[in-house]
Amino acid sequence: MYNVTLITGDGIGPEIAEASRRCVDATGVKVQWDVQEAGVDVMAREGTPMPDRTLESVRKNKVALKAPITTPVGTGFRSVNVYLRQALNLYACVRPCKSYPGVRSKYQNIDLVLVRENTEDLYAGVEFAKGAAETAELVSQINRLSKDKKIRTGASTTGVSIKPISVEGTTRIVTYAFEYARANKRKKVTSVHKANIMKHTDGLWLELSRQVAAKYPDIEFEDRIVDNMCMQLVQKPELYDILVLPNLYGDILSDLCAGLVGGLGVAPGANIGDNGAVFEATHGSAPKYKGLNKVNPTALILSGALMLRHLNELDAADRLERAVAAVIAEGKDVTYDMKADRNDPTAVGTSQMADAIIAKL
């Protein structure tokens, strides 16, 4: 029996969490679910989007399946998702992007794994608002230190975000990518950066990537500048295998890679640390679909399969993935986003697609 925290999230979260829980249970693996809340709904009631009991449950169980959580854009509380990854030091975000036959996409046979650094970079949350006293102090310090490269506007009209990239954090994630490559019999790691412009952050990332790569002569290594990487992925994704990226580029390219394999509805993910793991879809809480039993549960169900693999329930993980693949290949009991015509009246709802997967299991 495994104790697993189930974070139901908000928006479409509760519907896909329920669908995924049922699918994991249907594999026969015994899971004691500790159901916990996070997000805007619990915020409205309790004044915090992340109650202590939710974090404590993940700390205790060390494994969680998490549905998406809304983050207000521009204002409001900071991302609960980022907070959870930082609080539990879940430094490696692993997002496999794989084509399943039957999925609607211009691309076939994609099999990429994106490894995103999860704790540093512009997501560290070190930001200073325009007009704040700290910003004035920071801007004047930056102007003093940067000599001819001064910030051209005043502190009252400038916001500042800090981008920390550390030796420890970078070495750790690039090593993780190479170890993952070895363990999963992958051939190549591509390190993605913008070292031509940001010499001391992305430059450090690239230098450390090369140092780590030298310890893995059995795995091919190359690097790409992030803008070129985007174009290459759209034009010839088959050339790539494992991508390792700093936090922000990893976030953006996750959605690009999800687009290659049929959209956000089918893109799973894992956040892994030394003391715990949280499994979640790449997509967000899609609030406009809340409560409609409409969205695709596949991404979170496949995240459940990744969780089973993490628990070493390899047979159950394979069976769950095969059941998902079979339902997608049939193309009958699938949600609107998997139909050729998005208004196809034969599209089924979230829970019905989960029922079809369970029937296959």
Ligand code: NAD
């Ligand atoms: P989103 O991923 O929620 O939705 C973007 C679009 O993708 C949707 O309009 C929908 O068309 C499609 N989509 C997403 N999930 C789908 C599914 N399961 N099935 C079918 N179609 C699906 O991204 P957004 O609209 O940019 O963000 C909404 C909220 O989610 C924001 O508050 C954002 O901060 C948050 N978010 C949370 C997480 C997380 O919890 N890890 C991740 C990303 C975004």
